Amino acid sequence: MEAKDFATKQEITWCPGCPNIGINQQVREVLAELVNEGKIKAKDIAVSAGIGCHAKNYDYLNVNAFYGLHGRTLPVALGIKMANPELTVIGIGGDGDTYAEGIGHFVQNCRHNANITMLVHDNQNFALTTGQSTPTSEKGFKGFSTPLGEEESPMNPMSVALASGATFVARTFALDMAHLKETIKKAIEHKGFSFVEVLMPCLIFHNNMAYLRKNVYKAEGNDTGDFKKAMELALEWDYSYEKDQKIPIGLFYQIKKATFEDQWAHLGKPCYLIDRRVNWSKLSEEFK
Amino acid sequence: MEAKDFATKQEITWCPGCPNIGINQQVREVLAELVNEGKIKAKDIAVSAGIGCHAKNYDYLNVNAFYGLHGRTLPVALGIKMANPELTVIGIGGDGDTYAEGIGHFVQNCRHNANITMLVHDNQNFALTTGQSTPTSEKGFKGFSTPLGEEESPMNPMSVALASGATFVARTFALDMAHLKETIKKAIEHKGFSFVEVLMPCLIFHNNMAYLRKNVYKAEGNDTGDFKKAMELALEWDYSYEKDQKIPIGLFYQIKKATFEDQWAHLGKPCYLIDRRVNWSKLSEEFK
Amino acid sequence: MKKTILIGGVAGQGSAVTSRLIGKIFCRLGCFVFNYRDYPSLIRGGHNFNILEVSDRPVYSQSEKYDIIIALDQKTIDLHQMNLKDDGFVLASSRLRAERMKAIDTKPILEELEGPQYLENDILIGWMFKYFGVDKEFLFEQIREAFGQNSEKIEKAIEKGYLLAEEKEKLEKKEGNYFISGNDGISIGAINAGLDVYLAYPMTPATAVLHYLAKKEKEYNIEVSQLENEIAVVNAALGASFAGARAMVGTSGGGFALMTEAISLSGISELPLVVYLSQRMGPATGVPTYNSQGDLKFAVNAGHGEFPKIVVAPGDSQEAISRTEEAFYLTAKYRTPVILIGDKHLGESDYTFKELKSSSVSKDRFLSKNLPENYKTYEITDSGVSPAAAPGQGPVVRATSYEHDEYGYTIEDAETTVAMNKKRMKKAEQIEREVSRLKPTAVYGDGKNLIIGWGSTKGAIMDALPELDGFRFLQISYITPFPRDIVKKEMEKSDQVILIENSVTGLLGDIITEQTGLSVSKKVLKYDGRPFTADYIIRELKK
Amino acid sequence: MKKTILIGGVAGQGSAVTSRLIGKIFCRLGCFVFNYRDYPSLIRGGHNFNILEVSDRPVYSQSEKYDIIIALDQKTIDLHQMNLKDDGFVLASSRLRAERMKAIDTKPILEELEGPQYLENDILIGWMFKYFGVDKEFLFEQIREAFGQNSEKIEKAIEKGYLLAEEKEKLEKKEGNYFISGNDGISIGAINAGLDVYLAYPMTPATAVLHYLAKKEKEYNIEVSQLENEIAVVNAALGASFAGARAMVGTSGGGFALMTEAISLSGISELPLVVYLSQRMGPATGVPTYNSQGDLKFAVNAGHGEFPKIVVAPGDSQEAISRTEEAFYLTAKYRTPVILIGDKHLGESDYTFKELKSSSVSKDRFLSKNLPENYKTYEITDSGVSPAAAPGQGPVVRATSYEHDEYGYTIEDAETTVAMNKKRMKKAEQIEREVSRLKPTAVYGDGKNLIIGWGSTKGAIMDALPELDGFRFLQISYITPFPRDIVKKEMEKSDQVILIENSVTGLLGDIITEQTGLSVSKKVLKYDGRPFTADYIIRELKK
Numbered sequence A, B: 001m002e003a004k005d006f007a008t009k010q011e012i013t014w015c016p017g018c019p020n021i022g023i024n025q026q027v028r029e030v031l032a033e034l035v036n037e038g039k040i041k042a043k044d045i046a047v048s049a050g051i052g053c054h055a056k057n058y059d060y061l062n063v064n065a066f067y068g069l070h071g072r073t074l075p076v077a078l079g080i081k082m083a084n085p086e087l088t089v090i091g092i093g094g095d096g097d098t099y100a101e102g103i104g105h106f107v108q109n110c111r112h113n114a115n116i117t118m119l120v121h122d123n124q125n126f127a128l129t130t131g132q133s134t135p136t137s138e139k140g141f142k143g144f145s146t147p148l149g150e151e152e153s154p155m156n157p158m159s160v161a162l163a164s165g166a167t168f169v170a171r172t173f174a175l176d177m178a179h180l181k182e183t184i185k186k187a188i189e190h191k192g193f194s195f196v197e198v199l200m201p202c203l204i205f206h207n208n209m210a211y212l213r214k215n216v217y218k219a220e221g222n223d224t225g226d227f228k229k230a231m232e233l234a235l236e237w238d239y240s241y242e243k244d245q246k247i248p249i250g251l252f253y254q255i256k257k258a259t260f261e262d263q264w265a266h267l268g269k270p271c272y273l274i275d276r277r278v279n280w281s282k283l284s285e286e287f288k
Numbered sequence C, D: 001m002k003k004t005i006l007i008g009g010v011a012g013q014g015s016a017v018t019s020r021l022i023g024k025i026f027c028r029l030g031c032f033v034f035n036y037r038d039y040p041s042l043i044r045g046g047h048n049f050n051i052l053e054v055s056d057r058p059v060y061s062q063s064e065k066y067d068i069i070i071a072l073d074q075k076t077i078d079l080h081q082m083n084l085k086d087d088g089f090v091l092a093s094s095r096l097r098a099e100r101m102k103a104i105d106t107k108p109i110l111e112e113l114e115g116p117q118y119l120e121n122d123i124l125i126g127w128m129f130k131y132f133g134v135d136k137e138f139l140f141e142q143i144r145e146a147f148g149q150n151s152e153k154i155e156k157a158i159e160k161g162y163l164l165a166e167e168k169e170k171l172e173k174k175e176g177n178y179f180i181s182g183n184d185g186i187s188i189g190a191i192n193a194g195l196d197v198y199l200a201y202p203m204t205p206a207t208a209v210l211h212y213l214a215k216k217e218k219e220y221n222i223e224v225s226q227l228e229n230e231i232a233v234v235n236a237a238l239g240a241s242f243a244g245a246r247a248m249v250g251t252s253g254g255g256f257a258l259m260t261e262a263i264s265l266s267g268i269s270e271l272p273l274v275v276y277l278s279q280r281m282g283p284a285t286g287v288p289t290y291n292s293q294g295d296l297k298f299a300v301n302a303g304h305g306e307f308p309k310i311v312v313a314p315g316d317s318q319e320a321i322s323r324t325e326e327a328f329y330l331t332a333k334y335r336t337p338v339i340l341i342g343d344k345h346l347g348e349s350d351y352t353f354k355e356l357k358s359s360s361v362s363k364d365r366f367l368s369k370n371l372p373e374n375y376k377t378y379e380i381t382d383s384g385v386s387p388a389a390a391p392g393q394g395p396v397v398r399a400t401s402y403e404h405d406e407y408g409y410t411i412e413d414a415e416t417t418v419a420m421n422k423k424r425m426k427k428a429e430q431i432e433r434e435v436s437r438l439k440p441t442a443v444y445g446d447g448k449n450l451i452i453g454w455g456s457t458k459g460a461i462m463d464a465l466p467e468l469d470g471f472r473f474l475q476i477s478y479i480t481p482f483p484r485d486i487v488k489k490e491m492e493k494s495d496q497v498i499l500i501e502n503s504v505t506g507l508l509g510d511i512i513t514e515q516t517g518l519s520v521s522k523k524v525l526k527y528d529g530r531p532f533t534a535d536y537i538i539r540e541l542k543k
């Protein structure tokens, strides 16, 4: 298979040059590779998308997909996994989607540790609704809902994910194709909840391209099994732009842990293949 | 003023001996002290309560109070503060309330850093609904919704609060009255979002009294300005009971930071005192 | 024979457990029992009580006057003895005081048994069953079955009580009956319908379904999970549904409100979903352990935008079983949300039936086989129903919250928007036809005046009916689609039309007018959180 | 004079900004302008267009045939030129191709100005205003006012265009009018009502209110915040309301669904709350930038349990102003939630008025002074309304989601539950009386057939009315409490009754029947996401 087999014929409605295009391309590359390596089956891929520019991937990926409600990418992904543990489930969310509307699901899914991959397209604004501030928007950001400049400090999704118990925590950069690809691939291969924060400029409402290009560096040789080290990496950049700060990308943390599915090993196979003829008299007997 | 002035005449419906009673007592002690020290005014105290055993405090505290919806303690507290920055706002939540239904508000309010105090009565179960598992229930916990034993690992609210940007992070123990009182007092005095995790046994559904009594110790001499040290303290106990683990209580972290209210200094005084006669022709002129 | 027995005590003393045990024993003797449960929102203390209505004929509600009050504390006596019948009495330990009382000196017995305080309940049980002339061995069998290993002391306590009483009546043992609550009915109906995934966040009075199903998780190989909140619950259920599972969620009004956005999603994405809404007294947190039918119009109109929806209201535990099975059938076949609306009274009361019947509706998953490569999730067909598929079967399967074309790709143009709305609304016509075959209404009795009710009021109305000359009862079980023609016909041929509802404003009355243009002539409403009794209805209708 | 001008291009080319500028200039000339906005859900690319209806008489809707198409891209021409009037033409750069076209060679001008591409829009504007005989200096004044510092190049571009055109008409400058969108009307209505706190989470088509108010935050000393989600928004608003603030939230259907639990809380806690629900095409995410009135019944029935609620639907920007002021007045006085229901078409269209009027309702906070020490938040009074207070005033103030006694302490007993429900429902009677004085309906025209509509359909209906012999128009502005008697009387004295609604099923029709028992004879429905035009209505009614 090739990446193009995972493309659809739908007209792209992202802005010309939007980094979402590159992310989409790399997701398709990774899927093709994993299928070719026999690690996953094309028919068994399922994407759960939020609502936002990021989520338009739903229309541009030729795989099983659920375009849910804004903020609910993760519960949907978890539900898919519950019903069919054989599926390779990938969540695609935005920073608004995942860190604002859906922040509660994010924290709890880091803990649930179902074997799903969550890609957050963090462009530090609500882009599709024309550029308002999100929890990762930097202090001073002037969006339409903060015309006088955002006054709060941004949250740090990396440290929140770590503190919430995620077993795979990585950051990548939408303009570094090789890194993007490698990171997404590792995330899908990880058994458990894989969180990938994808830093991406929004050309229209939050163009941090120059800053990111200048300051992003690849964390290498870090001990990905060490929580404290991971937390240090996470805290290196505070999502602000006041001065140059180094921004590490790469795999920060990865550990092995029982997955959510391990809880319900009794289910075993896709629900829809289970024949559930129930013995009614046995079932009702309890009440006799 | 005395603690009893903050009591009401409502019949207590907590179980006999429930640690909620002690927490209620200490909250009243602290309020009386703060009033007597001239630091707050009795008429300017406002409590926001969730729904659960913990929240029955609404009926047992003789102060302005809002008994909101399950999980919404923090948005209500924030709203109160917005409308009247002069109020001393105290949120009272449970672990179900704050870490399950309301976990999203918890993370974001740690960041908002409004000058409010959030007391979480963590009895590691949904008590009022007869003992189901919450995000802090330990693996193996047998509640009615997990009769086969909880299979997930608990979240660690201390580390999540730290990672989310809380400026005051403390843990106390409901059966240590002096510590409880001291901690709550410090929390109310802190300018910014103060998070106090109150470990408490639930006599009926989660009685960890012996374990807590044995393992709780007071963290002393810790550098409360050092994030990493605070994180280490936070991670000392993982909310499990498989083996004895030391459980630090005390102030883990405290820093100074601009509060949410600093954003809207333009409001200045309680909304209800603002005279808002608007010049209509000036207002509508823009559209001419 | 007809006896009303009230059992009361502080929370934790076990009036709920005790009443269920007594009820079950009567059922096994062939009696009909209705068990009403009344408790405040607290864990220990306060005042809990149950009312057991025991009869040799079918009975569906509790009475207002008691033959026996089994008092576990003084408050029970103080609050309820004024409602003793003239020949009624209080049965209690001699540490308590009542006017007409069979006082049992339980203290020495408890000391002898070195048993915990709750054995007092068993002493009283023993006394009472002797009073009713129930065979001791039969009693012990029941206890052993109920408590297994732990039954020894309980048996002894029962025996002690038994020995102290005199036989007053002689209950003949007949063939045993089934004794089941509405919530248990919902639960086994769901299992029998082939439930794969049940998700919930605890909320009274729906929680018992979560508890029951969690216990059965391994035995029936179902996934039962409590997630972080109701929004996670309902969206995960839709994720599961997308992936081919039969999914159900359960909650009460507040949690239901949080689910309404996703109910709309179920509508446009055409993903099957059963939502069990167990009502309690609102608004907001309200009176959380008390009853109301006040969410009806909210449920019927739940979710933004327009899409077909099914709202079905069982009237007792047997109906809970079969309507739940129908809910799964309809949602699988027509791929639109079904709201199963009950309430505290239905869910937490125990009902008796000679047999429990499962519904004959198909248990099929309605998934297509031999899917074309070019599969269209939202294919426009004559019926509006598209052939369904699950991811993993082969072709790409899509589900979306956006308006879409047949493949499920996002569209925004006028024509496709219209076409897809038409497609979905066509299903509403199919559903209407199908539901008309599922007995959406029932008429009991044959007076010229018509009582209309829905849901849990059925019990009290049924028990009142024999006393109400000239009244018949129309039970409406499907609220959406509304059985317009039947209701209209019944109303038109009646003198008076009386709505009976546990609500402040009489919500079904609004729906009836909306759907038929006709108005009810009178509303008998009750909104104190307590369910109707037959006596209450009789009084109101004889006014 | 009546002209219809379509302006279109890809998103980002500025058709929205350009059309608003043109509209505003016409308004300042004394014309009446209606500006319709049509755009898909994307940021760059696609196809956006506006339709400007310009007339010397009041006009409230867009037409289907155009006099001028100002095309910024070829797609605009390809999609719309078939709707040119016989004497209509396309105005565009000569890089584009159309059948009947005034082609302007913009390239050399842009090169000369070394300006960005968007100056092309200004060249076309200049051309067009010359064509209409508008004075150049007047034009420049407008540009300078609109763009301030940045106006220089724009002026030059306009001048270039101006010089290329020939004057065809001669627009007399009359006294200028106001030009305002529904969302802006809501915003200034709220400010004028004394708004303290506006909270929202962005959601089309309500977002413009958040944007407008955020800009005014300092000037009017109001707190405008975007919180983590709609649930935080509405609960924080109630917290603020408790603390004495006039609080409002704004959202669309999906966010509204998430708020319904708290709407119920507003009901039982008796905390004032204004919820602005700006509808779009659902269900779920639906067609997010397109129009619908499909949430009406969801809004009317929003929230579990029973409590008084007010639902008011402005029909244009002027009504948006005054109905918003009324919303604040009613919620402050009666302490129950008010839903201000609008839609994309109302919110994002610009309307013209000779003057903008503010409502005469009281702007009082309705907070009591001289509170007794023994203050009771929920004191039972004859009117059902309790004297209100804010924490900080002195005595303890309470608010609760539980059922409660007069002090606000939790109760669970039957009597108090009934008393408090009665108390709250008494307010509904007061509200009904009060609303009857707020012109809940309006009748336009005087035919024997009745058109009924609500909300944004007013515009097209008003514009159609002069062409519809024998029809009058009943606009219903208060949906709850429903103006039962007026509607009934109007319907009864009419031959035909036609409901016009942007929905699939005709939701107001259901409400009319529910409230009056009467049915409309015909429904003219449109559910393609696009608003009605007068032409469409005329065609449908002449069928």
Ligand SMILES: Cc1ncc(C[n+]2csc(CCOP(=O)(O)OP(=O)(O)O)c2C)c(N)n1
Pocket (backbone or CB within 6 Å): A050, A051, A052, A053, A054, A055, A069, A070, A093, A094, A095, A096, A097, A098, A121, A123, A125, A126, A127, A128, A129, A134, D201, D202, D203, D204, D230, D254, D255, D258, D285
């Ligand atoms: C419940 C709900 N609230 C609000 C919206 C409106 N909405 C659509 S997309 C969006 C923001 C998207 O931001 P983000 O997730 O960061 O995605 P981006 O567009 O930046 O990729 C919002 C608020 C919605 N669709 N549903």
Ligand SMILES: Cc1ncc(C[n+]2csc(CCOP(=O)(O)OP(=O)(O)O)c2C)c(N)n1
Pocket (backbone or CB within 6 Å): B050, B051, B052, B053, B054, B055, B069, B070, B093, B094, B095, B096, B097, B098, B121, B123, B125, B126, B127, B128, B129, B134, C201, C202, C203, C204, C230, C254, C255, C258, C285
């Ligand atoms: C939206 C909503 N969902 C569920 C409930 C039911 N409910 C009431 S209290 C409670 C749990 C309380 O747990 P916690 O916050 O830990 O308080 P505790 O009783 O343990 O003190 C739940 C789930 C509710 N009231 N509202």
Ligand code: SF4
Pocket (backbone or CB within 6 Å): A013, A014, A015, A018, A019, A020, A053, A054, A123, A127, A128, A201, A202, A203, A204, A205, D043, D044
């Ligand atoms: S608005 Fe930003 S994120 Fe959205 S498509 Fe354009 S560049 Fe990409």
Ligand code: SF4
Pocket (backbone or CB within 6 Å): B013, B014, B015, B017, B018, B019, B020, B053, B054, B123, B127, B128, B201, B202, B203, B204, B205, C043, C044
């Ligand atoms: S159930 Fe637990 S938390 Fe609730 S009152 Fe009893 S002991 Fe306290």
Ligand SMILES: [Mg+2]
Pocket (backbone or CB within 6 Å): A052, A094, A095, A096, A121, A122, A123, A124, A125, A126, A127, A134
């Ligand atoms: Mg974003």
Ligand SMILES: [Mg+2]
Pocket (backbone or CB within 6 Å): B052, B094, B095, B096, B121, B122, B123, B124, B125, B126, B127, B134
């Ligand atoms: Mg708890």
